[in-house]
Amino acid sequence: MKTEKETEQPTAEIYGQQKINGAEALLNCLVEEGVDTIFGYPGGAIMPVYDKLGEYEGRLKHVLTRHEQGAAHAAQAYAMVTGKPGICFATSGPGATNLVTGIANAFLDSVPVVFITAQVVSSLIGTDAFQETDIIGVSMPVTKWNCQVKKSHDIPETIAKAFYIAKSGRPGPVLVDITKDAQLEKLDFRYTKCDYIRSYNPHIPMHTKAIESAAIMINHAERPLILAGHGILISGAEKELREFAEKTGIPVASTLLGLSGFPSNHRLFTGMLGMHGNYGPNLLTNEADLIIAVGMRFDDRVTGNLKKYAKKASIIHIEIDEAEINKNVMVDVEINNDAKEALKYLTSLVKPNSFEKWIREFRICDKTEYEKVIKFETKPEKGELRMGEVVSQVSELTKGEAIIVTDVGQNQMFAARYYKFIHPNSFVTSGGMGTMGFGLPAGMGAKLGQPDKQVITFVGDGGFQMTIQELGTIMQYKIPVKVVVLNNNYLGMVRQWQDMFHDKNYASTEMVNPDFVMISKAYGIASKKVWNREDLKSSLEEMLAAEGPYVLEIAIEKEGAVFPMVEPGASVSEIRLNY
Amino acid sequence: MKQEYTISLFTEDHIGILGQITIILTRRQINIDSFSASESAVKGVYLLTIVVKTTNEMIQKVARQMEKLIDVLKVFTHTSDQIIYQEIALFKVATKGLMSGDTIDNLVRSYNVRILEVSPEYMIIEKTGHRAEINDLLAHLEPFGLLQFAKSGRVAITKQVRELSSYLKEMDEANRFKTEPTLN
Numbered sequence: 001m002k003t004e005k006e007t008e009q010p011t012a013e014i015y016g017q018q019k020i021n022g023a024e025a026l027l028n029c030l031v032e033e034g035v036d037t038i039f040g041y042p043g044g045a046i047m048p049v050y051d052k053l054g055e056y057e058g059r060l061k062h063v064l065t066r067h068e069q070g071a072a073h074a075a076q077a078y079a080m081v082t083g084k085p086g087i088c089f090a091t092s093g094p095g096a097t098n099l100v101t102g103i104a105n106a107f108l109d110s111v112p113v114v115f116i117t118a119q120v121v122s123s124l125i126g127t128d129a130f131q132e133t134d135i136i137g138v139s140m141p142v143t144k145w146n147c148q149v150k151k152s153h154d155i156p157e158t159i160a161k162a163f164y165i166a167k168s169g170r171p172g173p174v175l176v177d178i179t180k181d182a183q184l185e186k187l188d189f190r191y192t193k194c195d196y197i198r199s200y201n202p203h204i205p206m207h208t209k210a211i212e213s214a215a216i217m218i219n220h221a222e223r224p225l226i227l228a229g230h231g232i233l234i235s236g237a238e239k240e241l242r243e244f245a246e247k248t249g250i251p252v253a254s255t256l257l258g259l260s261g262f263p264s265n266h267r268l269f270t271g272m273l274g275m276h277g278n279y280g281p282n283l284l285t286n287e288a289d290l291i292i293a294v295g296m297r298f299d300d301r302v303t304g305n306l307k308k309y310a311k312k313a314s315i316i317h318i319e320i321d322e323a324e325i326n327k328n329v330m331v332d333v334e335i336n337n338d339a340k341e342a343l344k345y346l347t348s349l350v351k352p353n354s355f356e357k358w359i360r361e362f363r364i365c366d367k368t369e370y371e372k373v374i375k376f377e378t379k380p381e382k383g384e385l386r387m388g389e390v391v392s393q394v395s396e397l398t399k400g401e402a403i404i405v406t407d408v409g410q411n412q413m414f415a416a417r418y419y420k421f422i423h424p425n426s427f428v429t430s431g432g433m434g435t436m437g438f439g440l441p442a443g444m445g446a447k448l449g450q451p452d453k454q455v456i457t458f459v460g461d462g463g464f465q466m467t468i469q470e471l472g473t474i475m476q477y478k479i480p481v482k483v484v485v486l487n488n489n490y491l492g493m494v495r496q497w498q499d500m501f502h503d504k505n506y507a508s509t510e511m512v513n514p515d516f517v518m519i520s521k522a523y524g525i526a527s528k529k530v531w532n533r534e535d536l537k538s539s540l541e542e543m544l545a546a547e548g549p550y551v552l553e554i555a556i557e558k559e560g561a562v563f564p565m566v567e568p569g570a571s572v573s574e575i576r577l578n579y
Numbered sequence: 580m581k582q583e584y585t586i587s588l589f590t591e592d593h594i595g596i597l598g599q600i601t602i603i604l605t606r607r608q609i610n611i612d613s614f615s616a617s618e619s620a621v622k623g624v625y626l627l628t629i630v631v632k633t634t635n636e637m638i639q640k641v642a643r644q645m646e647k648l649i650d651v652l653k654v655f656t657h658t659s660d661q662i663i664y665q666e667i668a669l670f671k672v673a674t675k676g677l678m679s680g681d682t683i684d685n686l687v688r689s690y691n692v693r694i695l696e697v698s699p700e701y702m703i704i705e706k707t708g709h710r711a712e713i714n715d716l717l718a719h720l721e722p723f724g725l726l727q728f729a730k731s732g733r734v735a736i737t738k739q740v741r742e743l744s745s746y747l748k749e750m751d752e753a754n755r756f757k758t759e760p761t762l763n
Contacts (some may be wrong), residue, residue, distance in 0.1 A: 136595060141602050145649040148594070165649055199591045199652045201750050323643040 019186040022152030022178065023048040026116065027056050029159035032191045035087050037078060037448055038062045039071035043091025044131060046118030048183035063448065063477060065441065066469035068095050072102020073438050073467070074445030076111045076173075077428045081403055081449040083236075085112040085166050092118050093131030096177070097138060101435055104142040106173040108432030109257060110234060112166035114159075115143075115175040122150040122179040135177050144172030152185035157194075164194035169202030170321040171234060204320070210335045211342060214292070214316045215349035217333065218248060221290035223358050225281070225313075226252045227273060227302075230431070231295015231320060232261035237340035238424045241294065242266070244347040249354035251362055253281035255296050257431040260421035264400075270362045274302045276413040276562045279373075279575060280365030285310050286573040287361070294318045295339040298328040299432065308571035318342045372577040373563050378418060384557035385533060387414040387486050390540075394456060394484070395419045397540055402454040403428065405446050407439030407463030409493035411486045413562040415458045426453075437466030440483065444474055447481040454482065454544060461487040461513050471523040474549045482543050485516055488556040496561045500579070520551035527551040583612070584638045585657045585664065585735050586645070588627040589619060589743055593650035600627070600651075603644045609633050613666070615732035621743060624652060630733050653746050657737060664735035668713040669695075670704040673724035677702055682723070690716050701726055 020028070026049060030038070038060055042050045053062055065071040068090045075086030086106075090099050096117040106113045119125065120132045136148050145165045149158050155178065162174045218224060232241050238261055245252050245262070251270045252262050256277075262269055271278025273285070282304075285291070291313045296302070303309045306328060317324075317331040318339055325334045335342050377388030391414045394402070400422040406412040406429045421427055428446050430438040443457030464485050474481060491509040498506050520527035526546055530539045530553070543550045564575045590596050597616075604611060612630040619626040633641070638656050646654040674697065677683055686692050686704065690712075696703040706716050713730060 137598065140595065140598055141606075146595075197649065198747070198751070200649045201753060203753055205753050321647065323640070323647045325643075327640055327643075 040089025045092035068098035070441035077442035077445030229296025230257035671727035676723035
């Protein structure tokens, strides 16, 4: 690789001049970067690294997952709840390719994860050697940056660069592929953290003029709406967002990944945007005269039909990634800056205001949504158990203090809709990628990242079985994550679409499932199945009180569907409250 | 409306950068009409010149995605009137066809070509110019027994006043010695 010669800063000789091998150098780099937990899986090409791991006991904890995909998701969740980059090890070939779903997931959701893959010895590269895969080529479209290292002396600089790129700007996954001979080759180890790359500019000077024109627009708006995305959490701008919203009195709506960036019990919070978001923020997006989008990317699940999206509104877009501006929605004012810095300056320029009449419109929508959807979903009096009531009881029992992790599908949408988030970074989900199988490994990653928090993972019976082998990891490391299996014996979300758009042709969505309680018990994990409404609360309490891991299976009504819904191709204002 | 754009990309010398760039074009189903690469006026910085046909809106999106790549320094997009550009073509033509009358004289005078090599069997002719001029010559030479034809990608120099070095300086000042942003 091309080395970075630009940084001519004095290098501290931390490890003196003794010769160590590349594997040790890698582990030293991780220690230098403040890493404490690694998720991974060994194999032929990465054995030199695992050979040295034992010497780092007490400094680096390695968690052996049951599949590389599990390691990738766990590392991502760990990063999302700690704010530190997640670390993931895999061997060459299948080890590396098994990571790809996890890498792509972290890429779409802007999460910093440093993936270290091993590669066959450099003399064999290109020969279709045993367990050789061109992981650089494979991961190119789904990493923020990747690099292959064939010489041990390139390891420290490459790892430093990888961490800097993963964490800064719009964060994302990076992959460093290290050949086996580079792991074994000796080098003089020195480590300097990277803080500058000539071709990469995460520190964008403040666009003061754009922010000033945004302030004028905000001061003259009559029906403004803030759309808060994941960027709020990534930039740590929760306080700045609150100050901005409170000073201007502008209502706030959140994207799926933006949830927990603004307290859901705040009087200005109007709910979640998007396909299964709340009624008010979707419907009223098309009534707003000004949209202030912060740290979000106008994903198609948020906007619905772009031709009919927010046509009455001028749009201000605060976004650190310039490529996201004018990508889906053409904006009037582009502020290509970090959310925190931009909001701070913007707040100083806007006048105090309030929009009580406008906010009342949201409250009227809330009432409609409550009467037509929420009441029935969260407080049903008869019929089988519903996902909504489970999530809402968990929300009440934990008082919003838990970290909620989800799989993908109906379980995810119900968790997002009915858990009342109060604290930043208390929601971990697979947003852009929609990866089934994310929930269980992400749950254990989140619990290891925040051991003092109650971590609850909602999974469906489909997604649970995509990565169910991670129960083994939970068993081995005694990770006290609480798993709620919302079992309707169907791939519920797909079934819902079949119901609505495919003439009830339930093709390949019915599942014959094993006994999840027996499976959990085989792994030595406490488990129970709930069938009846009267047992729900006590069973949830029992799960929450359990010291160790717990799998609570809940038999859920088959015909359940998530509403409201913006149908694919429909406008956000055509949001439906029922079939 | 689709039109021709010339993308000038300044990049670091990182293995795989070309793959990353073509992935962006492939995802958007944009064909590369012409491509060339060489070291730029700044040592160690490479200039890639890519010609594509697309819309103004799409070229802006694609350029921003290219500039986002870690090892790309700067991306400029230009319509053909904003740049000075050339392509070079080499023709291998059977000598006997060209020897009649004033064919060669005519070629040199009206097409402004250079003759690089002459042998009893073939002649190598070089033509530098825009694509249309090269295509004209190609059509003209075909009846004489064209044996081989090869053409380069476009090379382009921008008319804009600001040069890469001033952008580099600006980027340097914005980013050097800044502390890392804290996460969460």
